[in-house]
Amino acid sequence: MHIGIVGAGFVGVCTALQLSLRGHRVEVFERRGGIATESSFAGAGVLCPTALPSLAQHPHWRRRSPWNAQARRQARARRQADWLARQQVLARLFELGEHWLEQLEAEHRLECEQTRGWLVLRPDERSLRQSDADAAHLTSLGLPHQILGPDELASAEPALASARPAAGGLWLPQIRVVNTRQLAQQLRLLAQQTGTRFHLNTEVEDIDPRHPTWLSHGGPGAGPRQETRFDAVVLCTGTASIPWLRAQGLRLPLQAAPGCSLTAPLHLPEAMPDPAPRGAITDAQTGLTLSRMGERVRITDPWADLSPNGRPAIQTQRRMYATLERWFPEAGHGNPAQAWQGTRAKLPDDAPVLGPSPWPGLWLNLGHGDQGSALAGGCAQLLANALEGRPALEGQDLLGCTRW
Ligand SMILES: Cc1cc2nc3c(=O)[nH]c(=O)nc-3n(C[C@H](O)[C@H](O)[C@H](O)COP(=O)(O)OP(=O)(O)OC[C@H]3O[C@@H](n4cnc5c(N)ncnc54)[C@H](O)[C@@H]3O)c2cc1C
Numbered sequence: 001m002h003i004g005i006v007g008a009g010f011v012g013v014c015t016a017l018q019l020s021l022r023g024h025r026v027e028v029f030e031r032r033g034g035i036a037t038e039s040s041f042a043g044a045g046v047l048c049p050t051a052l053p054s055l056a057q058h059p060h061w062r063r064r065s066p067w068n069a070q071a072r073r074q075a076r077a078r079r080q081a082d083w084l085a086r087q088q089v090l091a092r093l094f095e096l097g098e099h100w101l102e103q104l105e106a107e108h109r110l111e112c113e114q115t116r117g118w119l120v121l122r123p124d125e126r127s128l129r130q131s132d133a134d135a136a137h138l139t140s141l142g143l144p145h146q147i148l149g150p151d152e153l154a155s156a157e158p159a160l161a162s163a164r165p166a167a168g169g170l171w172l173p174q175i176r177v178v179n180t181r182q183l184a185q186q187l188r189l190l191a192q193q194t195g196t197r198f199h200l201n202t203e204v205e206d207i208d209p210r211h212p213t214w215l216s217h218g219g220p221g222a223g224p225r226q227e228t229r230f231d232a233v234v235l236c237t238g239t240a241s242i243p244w245l246r247a248q249g250l251r252l253p254l255q256a257a258p259g260c261s262l263t264a265p266l267h268l269p270e271a272m273p274d275p276a277p278r279g280a281i282t283d284a285q286t287g288l289t290l291s292r293m294g295e296r297v298r299i300t301d302p303w304a305d306l307s308p309n310g311r312p313a314i315q316t317q318r319r320m321y322a323t324l325e326r327w328f329p330e331a332g333h334g335n336p337a338q339a340w341q342g343t344r345a346k347l348p349d350d351a352p353v354l355g356p357s358p359w360p361g362l363w364l365n366l367g368h369g370d371q372g373s374a375l376a377g378g379c380a381q382l383l384a385n386a387l388e389g390r391p392a393l394e395g396q397d398l399l400g401c402t403r404w
Pocket of ligand 1: 009011029042301342371
């Protein structure tokens with residue numbers, strides 16, 4: 001088949017590669033000058049297929065006005081009988097995706113910054129009790145984890161020994177922490193080697209629902225606007241999908257959720273124990289995550305509003321550095337830090353929309369929320385199967401766009 005993919009974030013790149021490896025003729029359209037420059041640029045990189053109940057209902061989020069309605073929808077969705085079944089489908093998808101990506105990484109010697117282990121730190125006893133609900137949720141999805149007491153934290157993250165004490169934490173030793181932008185770049189090269197064409201600086205105009213597989217595209221550096229007719233088109237357009245789907249009358253409760261990160265070089269003195277996180281740590285009180293990215297540390301605030309100058313606001317940056325200093329007081333961080341802010345498209349039931357759209361030939365792979373990096377590989381496989389008419393994964397219909 002001749003397949004057009006709109007959007008070259010991590011999801012679009014994985015989808016393109018998966019289809020290309022199956023022998024399809026794939027073309028990817030990306031309005032920016034590079035791949036993975038929007039939501040996929042610099043998230044925390046924690047590859048966990050599910051939102052932990054205690055973090056998804058973070059008080060910061062509940063308080064913030066534009067999010068109140070979404071938080072209520074989320075709470076309602078979580079009470080529905082099919083919520084857990086949907087999360088179980090995502091856990092299976094994640095497993096498929098991890099298996100595929102790790103195999104590719106080994107086979108093609110792909111290199112990107114990555115490590116393993118995610119610790120959700122609980123500063124006090126009261127918040128430690130919330131770990132029980134998180135642990136029960138992880139058990140129901142078959143994700144290995146362990147609740148650690150205060151004396152066990154340093155076994156997971158040795159540099160925590162010098163931090164002010166915490167009450168304990170939830171430890172997920174097998175979760176990968178990955179620089180997904182770097183991985184996306186490697187996967188793009190692989191896709192190109194298998195014949196995928198990437199059209200950068202090329203925006204796809206509104207898709208006409210009467211001919212959803214005819215794409216009109218153009219933009220700076222792409223020459224005059226052209227139309228290409230495909231056998232199938234996959235929308236991987238992240239938050240840009242929201243206005244388009246709304247305009248077509250497809251009422252998905254998608255929201256653009258903002259967040260930001262700072263990635264700073266670490267001072268790593270030789271012959272001294274490493275003073276920085278080995279994997280990723282989330283401070284359950286602030287909701288901030290500290291992720292190790294090679295010789296850098298990334299501090300991610302998943303709740304921060306976008307600031308108009310394109311960098312996290314000064315108070316936000318202070319809070320971010322204070323979290324790093326609290327848990328890793330000896331991890332000196334240098335300048336300049338790479339600052340990033342972005343938005344991800346989120347649905348209240350913590351799951352993406354994956355599968356056919358109401359318009360024949362147009363497929364959707366979007367709305368992955370906080371789990372886009374974790375789910376992209378598995379979603380690419382499931383979408384490719386569906387597109388080829390292969391047997392579905394049990395429960396796959398729970399991810400369809402008609403579930404609202
Ligand atoms: C602060 C933050 C932290 C996060 N942390 C994690 C984490 O720890 N773990 C995790 O799994 N996930 C995390 N995520 C979520 C994850 O980053 C996203 O779910 C994922 O990157 C979504 O990828 P995408 O390809 O769908 O979207 P994007 O990366 O946004 O890609 C969409 C692409 O489509 C292009 N596009 C849009 N419209 C058009 C058009 N008309 N024509 C051509 N191109 C178009 C855009 O330019 C863009 O490049 C985080 C997100 C944020 C914001």
